[in-house]
Amino acid sequence: MATATPQPAAQPAVQPIERENYLNKHYGVGSWLLTTDHKRISLLYLLSITFFFFIGGFFALLIRLELLTPAGDLVQADTYNKLFTMHGQVMVFFFLIPSIPAVLGNFLVPMMIGAKDLAFPRINLLSWYLYIIGGIMMLHCMLTGGVDTGWTFYVPFSTAFSNTKVIEAGLAIFVTGFSSILTGLNFIVTIHRMRAPGMTWSRLPLFIWAHYATSIIQILGTPVIAITLVLVVAERALHLGIFDPKLGGDPLLFQHLFWFYSHPAVYIMILPSMGVVTEIIACFSRKRIFGYTFVALSSICIAVFGFLVWAHHMFVAGISVYAALVFSILSYAVAVPSAIKVFNWTATLYKGSIRYDAPMLYAFGFLGLFTIGGLTGLFLAALGIDMHVHDTYFVIAHFHYIMVGGALMGYLGGMHFWWPKISGKLYPEGWARLAALIVFIGFNLTFFPQFILGYVGMPRRYYQYPPEFQVLNVLSTAGATVLGIGYLLPMIYFLWSMRYGKPAPDNPWNAAGLEWKTQSPPTTYNFEEEPVVTWEAYNYEELDAPQKQEVPVAR
Amino acid sequence: MHDSSATIAAGEAHGEHNPALLHHFATEEQQRNSASLGMWIFLATEVMFFGGLFCAYLIYRGWYFSDFAAASTSINAALGGANTAVLICSSLTVVLAIWAAQTSRRGLLLVMLALTMLFGCTFLGIKGIEYKDKFDEHHVPGASFSFDHVSIPGHPDQYANPRHAQIFFALYFIMTGLHALHMIIGLGIFAWLFWMAWKGRFTPDYHTPLEIGGLYWHFVDIVWIYLFPLLYLIDRHR
Numbered sequence: 001m002a003t004a005t006p007q008p009a010a011q012p013a014v015q016p017i018e019r020e021n022y023l024n025k026h027y028g029v030g031s032w033l034l035t036t037d038h039k040r041i042s043l044l045y046l047l048s049i050t051f052f053f054f055i056g057g058f059f060a061l062l063i064r065l066e067l068l069t070p071a072g073d074l075v076q077a078d079t080y081n082k083l084f085t086m087h088g089q090v091m092v093f094f095f096l097i098p099s100i101p102a103v104l105g106n107f108l109v110p111m112m113i114g115a116k117d118l119a120f121p122r123i124n125l126l127s128w129y130l131y132i133i134g135g136i137m138m139l140h141c142m143l144t145g146g147v148d149t150g151w152t153f154y155v156p157f158s159t160a161f162s163n164t165k166v167i168e169a170g171l172a173i174f175v176t177g178f179s180s181i182l183t184g185l186n187f188i189v190t191i192h193r194m195r196a197p198g199m200t201w202s203r204l205p206l207f208i209w210a211h212y213a214t215s216i217i218q219i220l221g222t223p224v225i226a227i228t229l230v231l232v233v234a235e236r237a238l239h240l241g242i243f244d245p246k247l248g249g250d251p252l253l254f255q256h257l258f259w260f261y262s263h264p265a266v267y268i269m270i271l272p273s274m275g276v277v278t279e280i281i282a283c284f285s286r287k288r289i290f291g292y293t294f295v296a297l298s299s300i301c302i303a304v305f306g307f308l309v310w311a312h313h314m315f316v317a318g319i320s321v322y323a324a325l326v327f328s329i330l331s332y333a334v335a336v337p338s339a340i341k342v343f344n345w346t347a348t349l350y351k352g353s354i355r356y357d358a359p360m361l362y363a364f365g366f367l368g369l370f371t372i373g374g375l376t377g378l379f380l381a382a383l384g385i386d387m388h389v390h391d392t393y394f395v396i397a398h399f400h401y402i403m404v405g406g407a408l409m410g411y412l413g414g415m416h417f418w419w420p421k422i423s424g425k426l427y428p429e430g431w432a433r434l435a436a437l438i439v440f441i442g443f444n445l446t447f448f449p450q451f452i453l454g455y456v457g458m459p460r461r462y463y464q465y466p467p468e469f470q471v472l473n474v475l476s477t478a479g480a481t482v483l484g485i486g487y488l489l490p491m492i493y494f495l496w497s498m499r500y501g502k503p504a505p506d507n508p509w510n511a512a513g514l515e516w517k518t519q520s521p522p523t524t525y526n527f528e529e530e531p532v533v534t535w536e537a538y539n540y541e542e543l544d545a546p547q548k549q550e551v552p553v554a555r
Numbered sequence: 556m557h558d559s560s561a562t563i564a565a566g567e568a569h570g571e572h573n574p575a576l577l578h579h580f581a582t583e584e585q586q587r588n589s590a591s592l593g594m595w596i597f598l599a600t601e602v603m604f605f606g607g608l609f610c611a612y613l614i615y616r617g618w619y620f621s622d623f624a625a626a627s628t629s630i631n632a633a634l635g636g637a638n639t640a641v642l643i644c645s646s647l648t649v650v651l652a653i654w655a656a657q658t659s660r661r662g663l664l665l666v667m668l669a670l671t672m673l674f675g676c677t678f679l680g681i682k683g684i685e686y687k688d689k690f691d692e693h694h695v696p697g698a699s700f701s702f703d704h705v706s707i708p709g710h711p712d713q714y715a716n717p718r719h720a721q722i723f724f725a726l727y728f729i730m731t732g733l734h735a736l737h738m739i740i741g742l743g744i745f746a747w748l749f750w751m752a753w754k755g756r757f758t759p760d761y762h763t764p765l766e767i768g769g770l771y772w773h774f775v776d777i778v779w780i781y782l783f784p785l786l787y788l789i790d791r792h793r
Contacts, residue, residue: 115579116578116579117578117579118579119579119589119593120589120593121577121579123593181600185593185596185597185600186593188592188596189589189592189593189596190589192589192592193585193588193589193592194579194585194589219596219599219600219603220599220600220603221603222600223600223601223603223604223606223607224603224604224606224607226604227604227605227607227608228607230729230733231607231608231611231729234725234729238696238697238725239696239697240696240697240721240722240725241696241718241721241722241725242611242615242722242725242726247718247721247722248619248716248718248719248722249722250614250615250618253611253614257607257610257611260607525578525579530581
């Protein structure tokens with residue numbers, strides 16, 4: 001130590017002086033764990049949800065390995081039940097629900113509207129701590145035995161029969177739910193109260209509209225599952241009879257309460273992704289989004305309609321045929337605003353100057369996969385077909401097309417699109433395009449065979465199956481492997497870019513949003529001066545029009 | 556301009572010196588509006604939280620109408636009524652506390668906050684007596700629950716089904732218990748407000764914590780205003 005040689009004198013001169021930003025302003029663990037900067041909290045969330053994504057992915061890997069062969073030879077039946085349960089719970093509550101809102105939304109909502117921070121920075125930090133507390137409870141639960149109820153906690157199995165740690169998992173999700181509520185609350189207040197001068201509602205980026213709609217669901221839906229979990233825990237601990245048919249309770253009531261949140265929760269996952277894709281498509285086709293108002297209002301419509309369709313999960317559970325009919329029609333209705341979005345994105349592409357950068361490849365993937373997921377959702381909303389494919393792999397394939405093909409593709413697209421802003425570094429474009437391609441191929445190889453498997457009758461949640469289903473299951477497992485590689489790649493090159501990547505310019509995509517009009521990475525308060533917005537959102541025609549001095553003239 | 560320059564300067568000086576104005580807000584008004592909107596949205600969340608319980612209660616009441624009537628008439632409406640009166644008084648003292656802050660009456664503010672907490676504790680005390688009565692009567696759901704040979708109101712020859720009555724008591728304890736938990740949190744908030752008021756933090760210009768704390772308190776009162784008739788009064792007429 002004492003003999004440490006001084007650094008070569010040329011070193012500081014070669015290294016460009018780094019501008020002060022939110023990453024290098026303070027150092028040390030304390031400056032991260034006690035931060036109230038929305039950008040740092042978003043990175044805390046990024047680390048945490050990536051951790052849980054790989055845990056959930058590990059369970060998925062074991063599930064696919066078990067299903068490689070028809071016999072139940074890798075794990076025991078009870079273990080398999082735990083695997084798919086914890087895969088579902090981790091992926092839904094600890095990855096997908098917080099993914100885009102808590103990471104990209106946290107980072108971008110204040111920046112896109114020209115604010116210094118979210119309205120309640122300390123509540124924002126609290127929401128991360130609640131997530132971590134819930135996450136630790138969930139980890140403890142998994143390490144000491146796990147749960148086997150399915151992610152849905154259906155009663156009376158969960159309250160009277162299961163021998164696993166239902167109470168702990170329920171409480172973990174209860175706590176994490178409040179993290180989601182606080183994020184939604186923060187976004188709504190921020191979007192209402194913190195917009196920069198000139199940032200009117202009709203000038204908001206559609207990412208913001210999507211997050212506004214998501215937040216409505218978060219604040220109105222999540223408390224219902226919270227109270228439902230309280231009732232499940234109380235029922236299991238004290239045998240009150242609220243959900244136990246032996247004591248006069250009604251399991252259907254549980255299903256109604258559960259799906260009242262858990263169906264809209266799908267829109268918590270997909271709406272932010274739609275917002276991301278809207279930003280990417282506008283930027284990489286260099287056009288104002290087609291039908292701005294319709295895309296904005298369709299987000300709100302999805303949030304509202306999303307609350308009115310929950311019982312389509314219960315068509316075979318014993319609800320009345322008239323109720324089923326109404327919920328079937330309403331489920332068809334929710335497809336209308338989703339279709340409005342898809343048509344508007346497609347119309348935006350029409351005659352656009354399309355560039356095939358990595359974020360755009362993910363957005364294209366989203367478009368195709370979400371459309372397939374949405375259309376198969378209509379199959380399931382139809383009473384007759386649902387009787388046939390209910391609880392089969394058709395359902396599994398359908399919701400993975402929405403949640404993985406839709407929500408996760410959007411998340412990855414968004415991570416690539418905004419990574420230069422978040423980290424101040426450029427990722428390797430070639431690798432990123434390759435990863436997007438691998439994810440798309442791997443995804444389809446994994447889940448398309450499951451549509452066929454489900455249609456020909458393979459039920460979900462079984463660890464053995466008849467040998468005639470093996471070919472399709474092998475394809476699916478092979479696809480899952482490819483998909484796994486596709487997910488590892490971005491993590492590797494994102495980490496690589498943080499150290500070795502080229503410094504990103506402030507606006508590498510020449511994009512229109514306010515978040516690109518400040519330095520990369522931004523300073524702690526995002527903007528040097530409070531911005532004043534005088535232009536419409538997505539003014540790409542203006543941005544790309546030659547400036548006066550650039551117009552070529554005849555000599 | 557010169558007439559108002561003194562007040563503007565005072566306002567600016569106040570803005571610089573007011574430690575309550577957080578860095579990311581441009582004006583105190585923006586901060587106040589944000590805090591107030593945030594609390595309203597939180598209360599919407601709370602409505603949905605209790606809404607699930609009200610939904611379960613109403614469904615089971617429809618299913619097991621007479622058993623719920625028998626169970627409902629067994630709880631002490633006089634104590635519930637007293638608690639209702641206590642809570643309404645506490646809402647009044649909250650409003651008076653805000654008025655006292657707006658008119659710079661620090662002494663009155665402290666008295667009103669203390670009274671609010673006193674009413675809150677009284678509520679919890681009376682609630683405790685009610686719970687103890689139910690405990691003594693073996694009406695707490697669980698192993699020692701007993702509701703045998705209790706006749707249905709209006710039908711002295713018919714007994715209520717104890718299992719269905721147990722669902723009533725389960726919901727009664729969960730709903731009033733969660734409400735009491737909200738009261739305890741409210742007492743914590745008011746203790747903090749009292750401490751802030753003691754230090755003289757609240758002025759006619761800045762009393763947002765009082766307002767949003769008050770919103771919370773009123774909300775908890777309103778939940779009780781729904782709980783009281785639904786749990787205690789609804790079957791009294793027979």
